[in-house]
Amino acid sequence: MITIENLSKIYGSQKVLNIESLNIPTGQSFGLVGNNGAGKTTLFSFLLDLIQPTTGHIINNDVQVNTSEDWKPFTSSFIDETFLIGYLTPEEYFYFIGDLRGQNKADVDALLAQYQDFFHGEILGQKKYLRDLSKGNQKKAGIVASFIGNPKVVILDEPFANLDPTTQIRLKQIIKELAEQKDVTVLVSSHDLIHVTEVCERIVVLNKGEVVKDIERSAETLKELEVFFGAESALPVAE
């Protein structure tokens, strides 16, 4: 269970995030959508204690994120390529993450074997450092690395961006399977409404740092979201 209370971030006079209260129950697959600058990455950065909240806090499974480091063992994430270590090969990177999460080589190998399809033969055994892989392949490596060590909370920022269509479809399958496990909470953000509605049971729309919609997925969700964002584009820009 992740509880967000009264969380806000103010840069100068600009409020970039302001969430009064948000609860994400254990095991939920949680989707975050919003336009650029809506605060999606900011919210995820709070969850990982990468930025300091102006007010409020997040409690991740009874651990207050900005005061204790105890959330780290059960939380894993892939936000962007700054989460990769460029001078390692993908294998070395996976083993390193495995080491940090108490998984030995065999454990990691077993996990990687499940993702052979997803890797499409472009990640393992390439004799290339991560920095020399294409953006899409870097992303694949980063996403799979976040599955190492049986995390209870998985945070993926824009996982579908930069991936080819085949990989997107496979990734959707993977996230769905992950979400089916009762004790794993998955948090995904995306610009692609179709992907999010397919993968997540609950969708929260952020706009200018505020939660403007919080819906359980149903047959109409996609339509509803399209109407919302369509209307947003039709409106004149409020100054």
Place this chain on the structure above:
Amino acid sequence: MFKRFSSLQWKSFFRSSNIGKSLGIKIVMGFFGVYMLISLAGAGVGLYFLLKEIFPDQSPMWTISQYFIYWILMELFLRYFMQKLPVMDIKPFLTTPVKKSTIAHYILGRSAASIYNLLTIFFIVPFAIVLLFNGYPVLNVLLWIVGIIGIVLSINYVNLLVNKNDKVLIAIVSVLVLGYGLDYFGVFSIKEFFAPVFHALYAYPITVLIPIALAAIIYYLNYKFLRDKIYLDAKLKTKAVEANTSDMSWTKRFGEMGSFLQLDLKMIWRNKRTKSQVYISILFVFYGLVFYTQEMYSSMMPMKAFVGIFMTGIFLSNFGQFIPAWDSSYYSMMMSQNIPMRKYLESKVILITVSVVGMFLLTIPYVYFGWEALAINFGCALYNLGVNIPVILYFGSFNKKRIELDQSPFGNMQGASATQFLVMLPVMVVPIIIFSIFYYIFNIEVAVGVLSVLGIIGFAMKNYLLGLITEQYKKKKYGMIAGFKEKAS
């Protein structure tokens, strides 16, 4: 077009996010540059009289012609290390209606204005002025200067063509050493062979056309080469090196710290900047020779303390001062992964400790210069271990500037800020002051003893100190994450 390119270059510098700091550094570097140029000019003036005194029976012009071939080789050698190849972010221009030839000319033209070209000119022109005052023919001297400028530009463009090719460097060094050797042992006089060649530039003004033509030809070669390379997949794409995976399972012996240690070692070996840092550190083992072999320093014990601190602590200061910026490109990952801050820091401590011990072992041969040398180095090593490691880690928490690992360290001020200059004070100066005080009041035994005891005390308090430093890193964490995200320009 050229004007527009220049203005873009200008903007990219002034609009970069860390302009304040980098401007400060640029100004310091600028002063340094001016100082260099002035000293060169002074040397140029003095050269005439110096040559006159050493070789009274031949014209300084002839002497300088004799050695000019070495000058050229040396310049090529130095430029290989120092001169950055001119780059411009040309990707955005590929799709705009700018002719490729214009881009190529701009890049080459800009390199003609490099400070390295000024060095020789600043040296040669004052020399020539002195020549004029001494009644050398005006036309000859002026055209000689033009000829030299032609040669300098040729060197400049040859260096671009060489493009940091190791084989060429080895060739240059071998020619240099071989030629000097032949000269020195009187087998064949390279000096005498080339002297008339370069002297001709002065003696026969018409020959000035040769260096000018040479410069033009090399420029043209460069231009053709560059123009054909302005494609995304040729010049612009950096070559991918084949990964060499190494097991390094021996690091497991360090327990939990093993994986961090392994990561650090890989970082050091697989990135240009860190790798050169190691080579530089090892080279500095010979620094002591400068002081120990000279009569003048033999009684100056504080100088030896400086050398001791420096030699055993060179890696400590070179590597340590940029902790944790070495990990800057993936720092947010490190901070959200399952890594307690303290473990992270402890692994750095182990790495630096190993380096200090290693450097001390390498300096043991200095015992040849007397037992004091060994004793001082030992005391300094202990002080480095106990006191300087915590100090440098503490100052590391002020680092907020990103480092791109795959760039050369020569003249690279990336990641540097005022902190780096400040940190040298406690690390280098304080132990020397302590040593000097106790040395002059008592004697060398007491001075070395005090340094050692301080080191041991620091070592004993290691856990407590590391705890304090960990707190400091936690406090500074958010600032570091934000700072490391800003790409240095």
